[in-house]
Amino acid sequence: MDEFVRFCPRAAGKKRRDCDDCVARSSSFCAQLDDRGLAQLRQMSVPACFMKNCLVFEQGARQSRIYMIVDGMAKLYRLLPDGQRQVTCFLGPGDLLGGIKTSGESYCTVQATTNLEVCAFERRAFLSLLEQYPKLCLILLAMATEQINAQHDHVTLLGCLRGDQRLATFLLMAGRRLPGELDAQTVTLPMSRADIADYLGQTVESVSRVFGRFRDQGYIEMPRPSVVMLKNLPALYDLAGLEELPQRRAALGH
Amino acid sequence: MDEFVRFCPRAAGKKRRDCDDCVARSSSFCAQLDDRGLAQLRQMSVPACFMKNCLVFEQGARQSRIYMIVDGMAKLYRLLPDGQRQVTCFLGPGDLLGGIKTSGESYCTVQATTNLEVCAFERRAFLSLLEQYPKLCLILLAMATEQINAQHDHVTLLGCLRGDQRLATFLLMAGRRLPGELDAQTVTLPMSRADIADYLGQTVESVSRVFGRFRDQGYIEMPRPSVVMLKNLPALYDLAGLEELPQRRAALGH
DNA sequence: CGTGATTTTGACGACACTCAAATAAAGTGG
DNA sequence: CCACTTTATTTGAGTGTCGTCAAAATCACG
Numbered sequence: 184m185d186e187f188v189r190f191c192p193r194a195a196g197k198k199r200r201d202c203d204d205c206v207a208r209s210s211s212f213c214a215q216l217d218d219r220g221l222a223q224l225r226q227m228s229v230p231a232c233f234m235k236n237c238l239v240f241e242q243g244a245r246q247s248r249i250y251m252i253v254d255g256m257a258k259l260y261r262l263l264p265d266g267q268r269q270v271t272c273f274l275g276p277g278d279l280l281g282g283i284k285t286s287g288e289s290y291c292t293v294q295a296t297t298n299l300e301v302c303a304f305e306r307r308a309f310l311s312l313l314e315q316y317p318k319l320c321l322i323l324l325a326m327a328t329e330q331i332n333a334q335h336d337h338v339t340l341l342g343c344l345r346g347d348q349r350l351a352t353f354l355l356m357a358g359r360r361l362p363g364e365l366d367a368q369t370v371t372l373p374m375s376r377a378d379i380a381d382y383l384g385q386t387v388e389s390v391s392r393v394f395g396r397f398r399d400q401g402y403i404e405m406p407r408p409s410v411v412m413l414k415n416l417p418a419l420y421d422l423a424g425l426e427e428l429p430q431r432r433a434a435l436g437h
Numbered sequence: 438m439d440e441f442v443r444f445c446p447r448a449a450g451k452k453r454r455d456c457d458d459c460v461a462r463s464s465s466f467c468a469q470l471d472d473r474g475l476a477q478l479r480q481m482s483v484p485a486c487f488m489k490n491c492l493v494f495e496q497g498a499r500q501s502r503i504y505m506i507v508d509g510m511a512k513l514y515r516l517l518p519d520g521q522r523q524v525t526c527f528l529g530p531g532d533l534l535g536g537i538k539t540s541g542e543s544y545c546t547v548q549a550t551t552n553l554e555v556c557a558f559e560r561r562a563f564l565s566l567l568e569q570y571p572k573l574c575l576i577l578l579a580m581a582t583e584q585i586n587a588q589h590d591h592v593t594l595l596g597c598l599r600g601d602q603r604l605a606t607f608l609l610m611a612g613r614r615l616p617g618e619l620d621a622q623t624v625t626l627p628m629s630r631a632d633i634a635d636y637l638g639q640t641v642e643s644v645s646r647v648f649g650r651f652r653d654q655g656y657i658e659m660p661r662p663s664v665v666m667l668k669n670l671p672a673l674y675d676l677a678g679l680e681e682l683p684q685r686r687a688a689l690g691h
Numbered sequence: 692c693g694t695g696a697t698t699t700t701g702a703c704g705a706c707a708c709t710c711a712a713a714t715a716a717a718g719t720g721g
Numbered sequence: 722c723c724a725c726t727t728t729a730t731t732t733g734a735g736t737g738t739c740g741t742c743a744a745a746a747t748c749a750c751g
Contacts, residue, residue, distance in 0.1 A: 261589065261593050263593070263597055263678060264678060265678060267597045268597075269592060269593040269596040269597050271589045271592050271593070282582050282585070290586050290589065291589060313571075313575065314571055314575075317567075317568055317571040317574060320571060320574040320575060320578060321567065321568075321574060323578055324574060324577055324578050324581060327578060327581035327582060327584075327585065328536050328581060330581075330585050331536070331581065331584050331585055331588060332544050334585060334588035334589065334591075334592060335515065335525045335544065335545060335588065337588075337592050338523060338525050338588060338591050338592055338595060339515050339517070339523040339525070341592060341595035341596050341638060342523040342595050342635070342637075342638030343517055343521045343522075343523050343638065345706075345707095346706075346707070375729075375730090376729075376730060376731095377729085377730095381596070383596075384595060384596030384597065385707070385708090386707075386708060386709085387729090387730075387731095388707085388708075388709085388730095388731080388732085389706090389707055389708070391730060391731055391732080392707090392731085392732080394730090394731085395731070395732080407715095407716080408715085408716080408729080408730060408731090424517060424518060424519060599738075599739095600738075600739070629697075629698090630697075630698060630699095631697085631698095639739075639740085640739075640740055640741080641697090641698075641699095642698095642699080642700085642739090642740075642741085642742095643738090643739055643740070645698060645699055645700080646699085646700080646739090648698090648699085649699070649700080661747095661748075662697080662698060662699090662747085662748075663748095692751100693750100693751095694749100694750085694751085695748105695749090695750085695751105696747105696748085696749075696750095697746105697747080697748065697749085698745105698746080698747065698748080699744105699745080699746065699747080700743105700744085700745075700746085701742105701743085701744085701745095702741105702742090702743090703740105703741085703742090704739105704740085704741080704742105705738105705739090705740075705741090706737105706738090706739080706740085707736105707737090707738080707739095708735105708736080708737075708738085709734105709735085709736075709737090710733105710734090710735090710736100711732105711733085711734090712731105712732085712733080713730105713731080713732075713733095714729105714730080714731065714732085715728100715729080715730065715731080716727100716728080716729065716730080717726100717727080717728070717729080718725100718726080718727075718728085719724100719725080719726070719727090720723105720724095720725085720726095721722105721723090721724090721725095
């Protein structure tokens, strides 16, 4: 446990959070374990902390641990040789960091977007638990499938949408995910404009311009850059375009 | 089995392929099963066929079957309400169609890019086999993780690269995957320009222009549009940019 | 060999990027 | 707590890339 404290001084004095108080207990794979399994999992887990901007994993490095986010947000990105960056996803409470890939090589860099509270597992111990609990494996498979769908969404966003449509989609996504009502009017963005830009495949300037246009059009208000109040949800949904699943048949080929 | 024949008349008279002759036997999850498991899997599987351009799954439809590609290529795509299309990936021999998601809802449309030979499983039977063979589940998890990585690559391609870089990446990818040597000079593209464009997030015209420029620059030769000879691999690799993993540290944040 | 679909090419316009500077916000030390 | 420094965000002007529309050339198929 000592080892983890260095990531976050505040972790030192902190009492361990009870599993029953943990978001993951109901939302993540923990929810599917029986009491014995949970006890086993808890025994092999260690609470840990990463400060904002801390690197959790680095692209190409071996990783011997797996983390589950308990609180905060992390971003996952790739760096290109020419210095460009692509943020592939933002992960929050209940999400796993480190994947399950056998090789143990990380193709992505994972960085704490906010201060991060996690539950840490030794990769090897976690894998052996997997073998004992086939059901757990199915759950991870379901989680992986969801991840794939999320990536498909992202690909579609990048491949098909204009800048304003991308940001509208992003804001609605953030509104649904972050604390607040479902009809969320106020969204607190835990990431910088640069993070958003690199997620949306655009430059900071372009993203900022769209923010400005949304403000001028009355779609949003921004008391601070990180606080966005969605004042015209219909307009944003209309822009986003990815939301409703099209029911019509493929008119292509055949 | 009757039912499957309608997809492809040619399947009717065809003798069942022996598992030992199947690409998947060595490359896909079949490789990891013991004799008993393979026998069980084989018993519950049915050979099937889809003709070129046939829809295997439709976006939003329930799917009661899972297919493994034995021969040919399929494309996976999403349709947007406005008619735009995003091809999220091309799948080949050894790849699974239909995912394992519990809901059984397909978020993507799957269409045969070439005539397709598959091995069909009832979803329910397949899932019960999963519970019997925990190891199989781990393999699927590994496959899913690979898919996620592939999607990350795609996201990065769409988010960071210019048109010429995208096509260069695509051609090299195709060269590595399709039949032919590793130093493949000649690539036979089994998909149309429209498919490539929708995969690369561009219009047919833009893609065609890049093809033309590559030809003019001597990077490639095209006896026919579907046959591309890579004449200057270094130049293409240089353009692609995604290939080499950057070893340098993140200079961001922290 | 003729027909229809795919692919290529051209001209023009819109969107997003680059570079540069101003403004606002956040962090630091007195 | 305030002035100062540093960083993040916004705004502006000019350019390049890619999309749109239209037409020609090529390819695939019967």
